[in-house]
Amino acid sequence: MASEKPSKLPDDITLGFIGAGKMGKAICGGLINAGMVKPRNISVHDRNTNMLDSIRGLGVTIAKDNGDVVRRSQFVILAVKPHIVPIVLKEINRVVEPNNLIVSIAAGVTIATIENLLPAKTRVIRVMPNTPALVQTGAAYVSPGTSVKEGDVDLVAEIFSSVGICEVGREELLDAITGLSGSGPAYIYAAIEAMADGGVKMGLPRDMAQRLAAQTAMGAAKMVLETGKHPGLLKDEVCSPGGTTIAAMHRLEKGGFRGALIDAIEAATLRSQELGTKSPGE
Known part of the structure; x- marks a missing residue:
């Protein structure tokens, strides 16, 4: 609720x-x-x-x-x-x-x-x-x-x-909440940093690349919250046939992007469970 x-x-x-x-x-x-x-x-x-x-x-x-x-x-x-x-x-x-x-x-x-x-x-x-x-x-x-x-x-x-x-x-x-939203900002910061690095690799100034990456992450999150649309549908709306975004998504899929995030949330959840099983003061 x-x-x-x-x-x-x-x-x-x-x-x-x-x-x-x-x-x-x-x-x-x-x-x-x-x-x-x-x-x-x-x-x-x-x-x-x-x-x-x-x-x-x-x-x-x-x-x-x-x-x-x-x-x-x-x-x-x-x-x-x-x-x-x-x-x-x-x-x-x-x-x-x-x-x-x-x-x-x-x-x-x-x-x-x-x-x-x-x-x-x-x-x-x-x-x-x-x-x-x-x-x-x-x-x-x-x-x-x-x-x-x-x-x-x-x-x-x-x-x-x-x-x-x-x-x-x-x-x-x-424990699952801890793995998802408790630890989650770190995953997003890592994604923003990587996106900015990609922009720098392709010739953008560092400060500009970081601002654009952060704003893009914030805007995408706001679209999910305010439209109520499934993230997959919003992703599809950006992916034009034969375009740049679908080419990028293909590379992300090959790199195991989504699987890595799922694994990260599982790892953080299991670590939270482990902390809960330790004796007080251990």
Whole structure:
């Protein structure tokens, strides 16, 4: 189920970020840039002071430790690496209260694992976002835990819809979501880089080739979203009989282009599943 993009979040909403790495900063910056949350209502902590220095410029409150983030925030976003999650949960266990909603964006770490390391009945939601949230074009997937209250999922979906699109569904799909949209921006960046390299090989200036490649990727994606047409049909509309595009598509097929992308998504999905089977703290 997709969530519509909201016009506004509650003025008094307080968010906390445990972790200020690339994904945490992308979500935090995206929410602020979209005007959805006031910087003063956001608290952040990261043990890496360089990360904190990077996010400080957004105007957020720098908390003294992870427990301080929890105490200041209704919604706490765990934006740390999967192997760090159990360490953080044990650290904040004593300060988590019923008014806190814990939102994890860590790949592979299951809701059951998170709930077992927090007080009974803690409200937990897993989300798999991606970094384009920074520019309000993210793609996120939300899955609720066993103790969420009415309205929790809708509000978290609103938060992530404010920086892109958001789907809500079963946790079993999260590993595949991780392989597709969570890791997906990297595949597109690699494609844009390769397209730009191709343009440079054929004589285009590097900066021009990169702009044209990026705009082409963005435009093609927008065509899929806004027309609702199958990508194969849109591809066919570009491929004139005996033309340049069908010649290019033939070469891509010979190179295993589509198969390689499918394999990439499978590999990322399997890696997410592997992370989920490791023991806490392993």
